[in-house]
Amino acid sequence: LLANDACAKCMGAASPDELIDKSDVDFYDLEDEQAMRSDEEAVLNGSSLVDQEVVRERADGEKQILLINKVPLCDPYGSITGIVGAGFDITARKQAEEALRDANQKLRLHFEQTPMAFIEWDMDFRVAEWNPAAQTIFGYTREEAIGRPAAFIVSEELLPMVEEVS
Numbered sequence: 001l002l003a004n005d006a007c008a009k010c011m012g013a014a015s016p017d018e019l020i021d022k023s024d025v026d027f028y029d030l031e032d033e034q035a036m037r038s039d040e041e042a043v044l045n046g047s048s049l050v051d052q053e054v055v056r057e058r059a060d061g062e063k064q065i066l067l068i069n070k071v072p073l074c075d076p077y078g079s080i081t082g083i084v085g086a087g088f089d090i091t092a093r094k095q096a097e098e099a100l101r102d103a104n105q106k107l108r109l110h111f112e113q114t115p116m117a118f119i120e121w122d123m124d125f126r127v128a129e130w131n132p133a134a135q136t137i138f139g140y141t142r143e144e145a146i147g148r149p150a151a152f153i154v155s156e157e158l159l160p161m162v163e164e165v166s
Contacts, residue, residue, distance in 0.1 A: 010089050012059040043070045043083050065091045125150040
């Protein structure tokens with residue numbers, strides 16, 4: 001019945017007027033449309049649908065991920081007369097989350113597989129991370145090293161410099 005410019009853009013329409021009198025079947029494949037109908041029936045029976053992620057194919061063939069919220073629309077007497085829905089295009093956010101997950105996974109793999117000792121220190125110069133190579137080189141397990149001050153692996157000659165920094 002009503003759509004705004006953001007909805008039109010999200011759905012690939014030139015204007016909100018193009019969306020009037022359309023239904024989900026005009027924008028989603030049959031399987032998604034049937035699931036949405038079921039969800040909308042629940043909303044019409046008084047439930048709220050919050051944070052539903054829907055994946056759809058845009059007109060240009062690209063995948064789009066929408067976050068949809070739907071609540072019952074009520075008249076002044078509390079009777080449900082329809083549904084109010086709000087959708088947000090979260091495609092870029094999901095792509096960024098996936099890229100971050102991939103980058104973290106690669107970093108973790110490098111951290112665990114590198115033959116060099118990799119030690120991460122916190123702001124108090126205590127061991128925050130300790131890779132397997134550090135265990136091999138220094139002889140302490142990760143559990144033994146985490147939380148210890150930097151000085152425990154530094155030679156006597158360098159200890160004054162470490163204490164000066166920390």
